[in-house]
Amino acid sequence: MLLEDESNGVVKSADRVLDVIELLARWGREMSHTEIADTLEIPKSSLTKLLKNLTARGFVEFVPLTKGYRLGEALIRLSEQSTHSRSLINCAQPVLSEITQQTLESCALNQLKGDQVEVVATVTSPQRLVSHLRLGDLAPLYAVSGGKVILAFLPDQMRSEYMKTVKMQAITPATMTTKKVLLAQIETIRQSGVAYSMEEYTPGIVGVGVPVLSSSGFPLGSLNVAIPSVRYSEKVGARAAAILRSSAERIRRRYISANGEGARGI
Known part of the structure; x- marks a missing residue:
């Protein structure tokens, strides 16, 4: 369920998805779950759900060797x-x-x-x-x-x-x-x-x-x-x-x- 900030009509979870994508684009390398959560000040439990959806759709990719996340092929193809x-x-x-x-x-x-x-x-x-x-x-x-x-x-x-x-x-x-x-x-x-x-x-x-x-x-x-x-x-x-x-x-x-x-x- 999407969480909405009543003060300005912004959908909070959608905003967080964009924050994750923008952060990974700027970082230029894989980032761990903890690094993403700390940088964006997102609760780890909420971040886990966001990353699960993003990786399932191919917009973010999990790299087992580094245990980090990076931009996925779906986003690259769109670009x-x-x-x-x-x-x-x-x-x-x-x-x-x-x-x-x-x-x-x-x-x-x-x-x-x-x-x-x-x-x-x-x-x-x-x-x-x-x-x-x-x-x-x-x-x-x-x-x-x-x-x-x-x-x-x-x-x-x-x-x-x-x-x-x-x-x-x-x-x-x-x-x-x-x-x-x-x-x-x-x-x-x-x-x-x-x-x-x-x-x-x-x-x-x-x-x-x-x-x-x-x-x-x-x-x-x-x-x-x-x-x-x-x-x-x-x-x-x-x-x-x-x-x-x-x-x-x-x-x-x-x-x-x-x-x-x-x-x-x-």
């Missing part, structure tokens, strides 16, 4: 994921500008966030009629091109779990609302490498998206352009897809070069 995410954005930003220069349409880099897709970098079209893709915007994977293409290239288990739990709702009259139709579209996307959203999330806007894949085929993110339907045609869509494909490959190569071998196995 690496954050670093890789920032690296991908840095690699993509100049390429996004070139996509908009070539297509004259707004474009974005998107990444998976839970069961949604998030805009993490964007460039807005210079034209008067535009679709604004705002940083931090979230959308259902099934409704937008950048989300569909990530969903299509997720590992089978992740995609199956998503399909079991997703509740498809009509956002516009054109939104897909049946899993059978979505699965058929996913198969087409996997074969072509391109996803389309035909006014399925925003009326009057057609999305074209492609994946940014790691060397192992995992979707690091996706690129998409948002085209007002009055400017869209099959020829326009095909040209946008070709530009996005070559751009995604450039970003992928930059990303792997910047992150070394570690990025290859993602």
